[in-house]
Amino acid sequence: MDENRNRYAPAPPPPGASDDTRPATAPAPATTTPATFLCGFGHASTAAELRRFGVTVARVRAAIADGTIERVARGSYVCPHAGRDQRDAAAVHAQVTCLSALEPARVWTGLPHDALHLQVPPNGRGKRPSRTSDGRVIVYHWATPRYPDRARSWLVGPMEAVWQAMRCLDEEHAIACLESAVHEGVLTRAEVGVLCRAAPARLQPGIRDLEFTADSGLETIVRRRLRHAWYTVVAQVRVPDIGDEDLLVEDCVALEIDGARWHGADRFHPDRIRDLKTEALGRRSIRLTHDQILFEWETTFLAIKRVVDDAVFVRAHHVGPVLFAKHDPL
Numbered sequence: 455m456d457e458n459r460n461r462y463a464p465a466p467p468p469p470g471a472s473d474d475t476r477p478a479t480a481p482a483p484a485t486t487t488p489a490t491f492l493c494g495f496g497h498a499s500t501a502a503e504l505r506r507f508g509v510t511v512a513r514v515r516a517a518i519a520d521g522t523i524e525r526v527a528r529g530s531y532v533c534p535h536a537g538r539d540q541r542d543a544a545a546v547h548a549q550v551t552c553l554s555a556l557e558p559a560r561v562w563t564g565l566p567h568d569a570l571h572l573q574v575p576p577n578g579r580g581k582r583p584s585r586t587s588d589g590r591v592i593v594y595h596w597a598t599p600r601y602p603d604r605a606r607s608w609l610v611g612p613m614e615a616v617w618q619a620m621r622c623l624d625e626e627h628a629i630a631c632l633e634s635a636v637h638e639g640v641l642t643r644a645e646v647g648v649l650c651r652a653a654p655a656r657l658q659p660g661i662r663d664l665e666f667t668a669d670s671g672l673e674t675i676v677r678r679r680l681r682h683a684w685y686t687v688v689a690q691v692r693v694p695d696i697g698d699e700d701l702l703v704e705d706c707v708a709l710e711i712d713g714a715r716w717h718g719a720d721r722f723h724p725d726r727i728r729d730l731k732t733e734a735l736g737r738r739s740i741r742l743t744h745d746q747i748l749f750e751w752e753t754t755f756l757a758i759k760r761v762v763d764d765a766v767f768v769r770a771h772h773v774g775p776v777l778f779a780k781h782d783p784l
Contacts, residue, residue: 461496461550462559462604462612462640488517492533498540498608501529530607539570542586543608548572550608551595552622555615562634562671563619564627565748569593573610573618593622600652612640617649620657629660629678630671637669665689672711672747673700679751685762693735703758706765707738711747738765 488509492499504514514531517523523531530544543550552571553563570586573595584592599605601613610618616635620628632649635641641649643666650661660678667689668674680687680703691702701709733739738761746754 461555461609487522488514488531489522489533492523492531493535496540496606496609497536498530498532498544498606500607501531503607504531538586538588540608542570542592543572545587546572546574546582547578548574548582548594548608549599549605549610551610551615552593552618555610555612556619556631556635556640559612559640560634560638561616561619561640562627562630562674564623564631564671571595571618571622573597573599573614601649613645613649616641616646617652620649620653625657625660626675626678627671628657629663630668630674632661633664633666633668633674634671636666669700670711672742672744676709676711676742676747677701679755680758683755683759696735702737703762704766706769707740707758707762709758710739710741712741712743738762 486509488504491504491507491509495503501511501514505511514523518525518531523533525531526541526545527547530547532541532544536544539550539554549572550570551573553567554569554571557563569591571593574582575598576596578596582592582594586592595618597618599610599614600617601611603613604611605614612635616631619631623631632646636643636646646664650657650664653661663678663681665674665677668677669690673689677687677689680701685703686705688702688705689700691699691708693699699708700711703709740758740761742754
């Protein structure tokens with residue numbers, strides 16, 4: 455299974471199931487294998503869930519015997535397509551949650567991490583492992599889901615995942631996570647509004663800064679940091695024949711945020727064309743990388759400040775022609 459697949463992307467329900475996953479009104483056809491049902495449930499399921507759709511115990515045992523499904527714990531089953539997170543969650547009767555649920559959906563989850571976040575009932579019994587089968591640390595969230603909609607037996611729903619992430623992340627990354635969840639289509643603005651009304655007090659100042667204009671969590675972070683330094687920053691500024699500039703500072707310096715997702719080697723030449731056209735507009739252009747923003751911000755900010763201050767000074771003391779126009783060779 456592709457571990458980076460968006461787990462919250464719509465998927466067809468198992469045969470005999472309605473879209474809201476209520477119990478089927480008739481037993482599953484004899485031609486539908488337990489493995490097919492498991493794939494429909496996201497490659498992992500429970501005995502109770504299978505029984506709801508008419509999959510008999512005898513058919514489950516037969517599928518285990520012929521190797522088409524695997525029993526990873528009492529009452530928990532996976533098919534061969536299950537990823538490592540699903541297997542580890544099913545093995546301890548838990549649900550993937552928080553950062554581990556959101557990262558495959560490309561929602562911002564802060565600094566790089568390798569822990570597996572699992573959610574279990576607060577009254578859960580039995581000893582649970584501290585590490586996964588491949589040695590990763592397990593972070594347990596002992597909580598009854600506050601937002602159970604769209605959940606699966608092995609995965610919390612998207613609102614619950616973001617809710618748990620808001621409590622795990624610091625203020626800066628939590629706000630970036632909220633904006634990113636809307637941008638990636640995991641949550642609607644209305645759903646984020648529900649979460650914000652219940653959010654802890656430490657996040658309320660940042661919640662007032664929510665904009666939903668950023669294309670990435672890094673853009674949210676840079677925008678907020680510069681505004682806190684009293685710079686005027688406008689996000690996603692449309693420029694004819696160039697496209698959208700990620701951030702425009704003091705109307706004279708364009709910042710382009712080069713995250714790993716959209717800025718591979720194939721983007722090198724197109725990005726430099728954008729930079730050249732931006733400079734021709736009379737604006738300075740700066741490209742920032744992931745590491746410059748998250749790990750080298752003090753140096754990065756001083757560089758931005760110098761370029762912006764110089765550009766503001768030049769604009770105040772010099773008026774020159776704008777080189778860029780539709781008839782220009784650029």
